[in-house]
Amino acid sequence: MIYFRLKSPQSALYHRKVFFHLSIIYSWLKYIKRNIIPMSNNMLLLFIDSLPYELIAKNNLFSWLSFKGPLRPGVGYSFTQKAEILKGQQPDQLGYLNFWYLDAEPTAKLNIVYNLTTFVRDIFPFGDKVLHYLLARVWKKVANIPFEFIGRFNNGVPSSYAPDNPSILSMGKWEIVIGDDLDSPNPDSAAVALMQTKIESASEDRSFFIALPQLDKLGHLYGPDHENYLEHARYLDSQLQKLTEQFLQKYPDGVVCSFSDHGMLKVTESIHLSGKLFNIPGGRRAAYWLDSTMLRVWVETEEEKRIIHERLKTEKHLHILSEAERKEYGVTLKKFGDIMAITLPGIVFSPNHFGIRKPVGMHGFHPMHQAHQAFWGMVQSNRTPQIENGKLIKTIDFYRELLAQKELNSI
Ligand SMILES: [Zn+2]
The missing domain is CATH 3.40.720.10 (Alkaline Phosphatase, subunit A)
Structure with missing residues (x-):
């Protein structure tokens, strides 16, 4: 068994020894900091x-x-x-793209707004359009959400x-x-x-x-x-x-x-996409989202994807992102959309993320x-x-x- 005998703390020699050892440790720490741990620049x-x-x-x-x-x-x-x-x-890797996203659980508060107005939309032929317009007047950020999917999307990153x-x-x-x-x-x-x-x-x-x-x-x-x-x-x-x-x-x-x-870029034209483009067999409509320059569509089957893809290919204002492009730009997750398309330079959707009117300048075009x-x-x-x-x-x-x-x- 090894025993350590401590000298009296009052001893002058003891103080000198402690000081000597501490100064060696300090020099070593300084050396390590300067030469081994990378310094962070201002x-x-x-x-x-x-x-x-x-x-x-x-x-x-x-x-x-x-x-x-x-x-x-x-x-x-x-x-x-x-x-x-x-x-x-x-x-x-981030897990998000832009500000709004498709909500897995469609329980967002906007869904309540939509459901509460069902009777108005049923009675008046253009009730849907009028209500969406009025809602967008007071809360311009919802202008570009297709009204029937208004409760399916949520925001925040x-x-x-x-x-x-x-x-x-x-x-x-x-x-x-x-x-x-x-x-x-x-x-x-x-x-x-x-x-x-x-x-x-x-x-x-x-x-x-x-x-x-x-x-x-x-x-x-x-x-x-x-x-x-x-x-x-x-x-x-x-x-x-x-x-x-x-x-x-x-x-x-x-x-x-x-x-x-x-x-x-200077905005040269604004376009409106008909919701009919996203109709799928069985009387349903695929969930879709229009930012200012980006379209995203969510489907349930490969066949639905093929049908909508074929229709969108004829839209001359759109560039549909290929699989290779989605890989290159790191946007392959299904939550970002089964189909993604970007408007051609200078063209924006109307209504758009900024509200009902088109902005004079815009970004979000092809990289x-x-x-x-x-x-x-x-x-x-x-x-x-x-x-x-x-x-x-x-x-x-x-x-x-x-x-x-x-x-x-x-x-
Ligand atoms: Zn901006």
């Missing part, structure tokens, strides 16, 4: 909702970004695109910015400013001003993320060719350059990355359409990006680059 991550790379290149914007290029989005809207970039996951939702923003300590959360008529300038003060007062281990929502709103309202849209893009160019300079002054070894989630592609950008740091300047990359490629830039071992 990062400034700038996100602009809705800015096409095409527009940046044409107007020579963001010239202070040393590396930049087009970013191919996935299918769908901002909720999904942001998650793809910040989490590195496509809808199949987790925020990509939530700290408990793993993403690049949950790696290390971040100061996060989301323009949409600020109660301001000019959320972008309010967000930039708030970020300036955060950078100024932050401790040395911080990274920073800013989300700027205003360009998307201007794009929908005026279209991407309008001076208001271009003017705001120029404003963001100068404001974000200043923010970058402030950040690099405080963190000279920090990295600055920027991205948008999709482009923006390979040039004007719909987003942008990625970086400022020169001590780690040259793996992605080539000017090259078209996918959302997952940019996520990997963000990780590499964030995890850089800064010895």
Whole structure:
């Protein structure tokens, strides 16, 4: 048996020995931290909702970004695109696509609205259309749900910015400013001003993320060719350059990355799809869903799928996603629809996700359409990006680059 004999704590020699051993342990921990555990870099991550790379290149914007290029989005809207970039996951892994989804249990409260109005719809020949129109006037988000399926759909997805939702923003300590959360008529300038003060007062281990929502709103309202849209893009160019300079002054070894989630196109035409397209043998109608630019249909048998697919093939405004495309964009789950189609560039459904009227500008078109592609950008740091300047990359490629830039071992 081994016995340890402790010396009297009062002994001066004892104190010297303890101090000596602690200093050796401290040096080793410091060595491990510097050389073995990768250091997390200070990062400034700038996100602009809705800015096409095409527009940046044409107007020579963001010239202070040393590396930049087009970013191919996935299918769908901002909720999904942001998650793809910040989490590195496509809808199949995320488990959601866009904001609304087919509810497995059709018990949503909207079903009650539909059932309560049955008698009106039965008595009046156009009762169905009138009631749906009136409902959409007070709650515009339901305008694009086919009225007979109004109780079958529900909404809500987790925020990509939530700290408990793993993403690049949950790696290390971040100061996060989301323009949409600020109660301001000019959320972008309010967000930039708030970020300036955060950078100024932050401790040395911080990274920073800013989300700027205003360009998307201007794009929908005026279209991407309008001076208001271009003017705001120029404003963001100068404001974000200043923010970058402030950040690099405080963190000279920090990295600055920027991205948008999709482009923006001028709307040229709106189309209405007849519910009859989705009739199936037996007097039923397949559940279908119209976003602004995306159609999804759910069927029960392969035969039903074949019948509807054949009909949709004759719709010249639609591109039906092939199996290969669904695999490429990570949208293969049945819950996303048995058939998925996207309107051709510039064409939107009416009514749509924004209500009864058609927006002037829209996104959510085919990911390979040039004007719909987003942008990625970086400022020169001590780690040259793996992605080539000017090259078209996918959302997952940019996520990997963000990780590499964030995890850089800064010895
Ligand atoms: Zn939008």
